[in-house]
Amino acid sequence: MTHIGRPYDKKSKKITIKKDDSVDAVVAYLQHKLRIRFVVPQFYVGNDDHGIHDIDTSINWLIQDLRSRKIGGIYLPNTRWFAGEEDKAENLQRFVVQLAGLADVYVNDAFGSWQPHASTYHIAKYLPSYAGLCLQDELYHVKSVLQPTRPFVAIVAGAKYDTKIGPLTEIYKKVDHLILGGVIYNTYLCAKYGVKIKGVQESDIELARGLVEQDRTERKIVELPFLVESDTLEEREEGRYRTINIEDFAAGTEYNYVVDIDPLSFEVDPCKGVLSSAKTIFVNAVMGLMPLFWHGTSKMDAVIDQNISAQKFLGGGDTLQEFKSLHPKLYHEALHSPKYYLFTGGGTVLKVIEEGDPYGLEIVKALIENKASSQHDYKNHHHYSNGHAC
Numbered sequence: 001m002t003h004i005g006r007p008y009d010k011k012s013k014k015i016t017i018k019k020d021d022s023v024d025a026v027v028a029y030l031q032h033k034l035r036i037r038f039v040v041p042q043f044y045v046g047n048d049d050h051g052i053h054d055i056d057t058s059i060n061w062l063i064q065d066l067r068s069r070k071i072g073g074i075y076l077p078n079t080r081w082f083a084g085e086e087d088k089a090e091n092l093q094r095f096v097v098q099l100a101g102l103a104d105v106y107v108n109d110a111f112g113s114w115q116p117h118a119s120t121y122h123i124a125k126y127l128p129s130y131a132g133l134c135l136q137d138e139l140y141h142v143k144s145v146l147q148p149t150r151p152f153v154a155i156v157a158g159a160k161y162d163t164k165i166g167p168l169t170e171i172y173k174k175v176d177h178l179i180l181g182g183v184i185y186n187t188y189l190c191a192k193y194g195v196k197i198k199g200v201q202e203s204d205i206e207l208a209r210g211l212v213e214q215d216r217t218e219r220k221i222v223e224l225p226f227l228v229e230s231d232t233l234e235e236r237e238e239g240r241y242r243t244i245n246i247e248d249f250a251a252g253t254e255y256n257y258v259v260d261i262d263p264l265s266f267e268v269d270p271c272k273g274v275l276s277s278a279k280t281i282f283v284n285a286v287m288g289l290m291p292l293f294w295h296g297t298s299k300m301d302a303v304i305d306q307n308i309s310a311q312k313f314l315g316g317g318d319t320l321q322e323f324k325s326l327h328p329k330l331y332h333e334a335l336h337s338p339k340y341y342l343f344t345g346g347g348t349v350l351k352v353i354e355e356g357d358p359y360g361l362e363i364v365k366a367l368i369e370n371k372a373s374s375q376h377d378y379k380n381h382h383h384y385s386n387g388h389a390c
């Protein structure tokens with residue numbers, strides 16, 4: 001099982017089920033790699049915007065097929081399509097007990113999924129629980145980000161503003177320089193310069209004000225001066241996008257969508273100097289709206305790579321995906337280079353830097369705590385189990 005995207009809207013509390021967020025691509029990849037057949041069960045979806053309410057007993061037929069080796073595995077639909085995944089009350093308990101009933105053992109190998117939800121956290125109370133090999137490796141390497149050789153530069157960009165802005169105030173204290181991009185930078189610029197950028201919400205700007213205040217004296221935020229403004233998010237059409245300079249910002253000025261950092265920003269000081277003299281660089285950053293506005297991200301990756309002495313840590317689902325697409329050769333070199341480490345989760349690394357301890361992540365604490373009592377729990381909960389292994 002896994003989650004894909006963010007189909008649950010925290011503000012409206014609605015779940016949107018769409019094909020783009022299905023596990024189909026993951027299942028196709030696993031089938032290809034493992035040469036076994038997975039089946040994704042179909043469950044009833046109510047028309048109340050609360051997604052799938054229950055794992056119903058139809059799954060027992062599939063479990064029979066698994067036991068008799070007719071199929072190689074069962075892959076659940078996107079866990080965020082279930083009403084209980086991000087619930088806090090009854091739906092959560094219901095879903096966790098149903099999940100626990102499917103397996104004998106729980107292995108969490110999703111470093112990127114740091115938020116404590118039913119399938120990442122609560123499940124560990126019901127089954128003997130373990131950290132997977134990938135999770136163990138990432139927890140080991142994240143310690144290096146906590147003890148960086150200085151100067152230490154963090155670059156944070158992308159779209160998951162709500163979960164990344166919080167950790168930034170703590171991260172700010174730990175880095176020598178912070179570079180922002182994407183939606184986070186747009187929001188920061190609105191808060192600092194009083195400009196209006198299309199798509200940036202007033203409530204989000206409020207959250208960024210703390211960071212602006214924090215930076216007034218220490219000046220650790222390295223501002224990227226040249227941005228790409230576009231009239232539309234739908235296409236990259238000549239004449240409908242342009243470069244703007246933050247030096248021209250005046251309070252009250254309204255801009256269209258800011259969709260990328262102009263690559264020139266990485267070729268001039270202060271950014272160029274900061275990146276070339278850094279000894280540790282952490283990157284959770286897609287600088288522009290993909291797939292149209294990739295130029296800023298591509299330039300950033302290239303400039304970082306030129307610093308051959310720095311220890312480079314890249315993390316994030318989209319950050320790695322774009323790194324691989326934009327620089328396939330470099331990506332494969334980085335996988336084996338002692339100068340690079342690639343984390344599957346970027347928000348998780350930010351959370352660890354904020355907490356100061358990889359074992360302080362709730363999903364990890366759940367594994368550690370429940371491992372101690374797992375034998376006991378296992379016996380107590382074995383009657384739920386009608387399945388095989390996870």
Ligand SMILES: Nc1ncnc2c1ncn2[C@@H]1O[C@H](COP(=O)(O)OP(=O)(O)O)[C@@H](O)[C@H]1O
Binds near residue numbers: 181260288290346
């Ligand atoms: N200025 C921008 N406006 C809108 N979306 C952006 C902007 N910059 C980056 N993005 C989007 O951010 C997404 C990546 O953000 P996020 O999921 O937070 O990164 P990661 O998965 O690497 O942690 C990309 O899909 C990209 O299209």
Ligand SMILES: O=C(OP(=O)(O)O)[C@H](O)COP(=O)(O)O
Binds near residue numbers: 115344
């Ligand atoms: O892609 C992910 O994290 P990332 O954006 O930090 O890389 C994970 O799916 C975590 O996403 P979540 O914060 O919606 O749980």
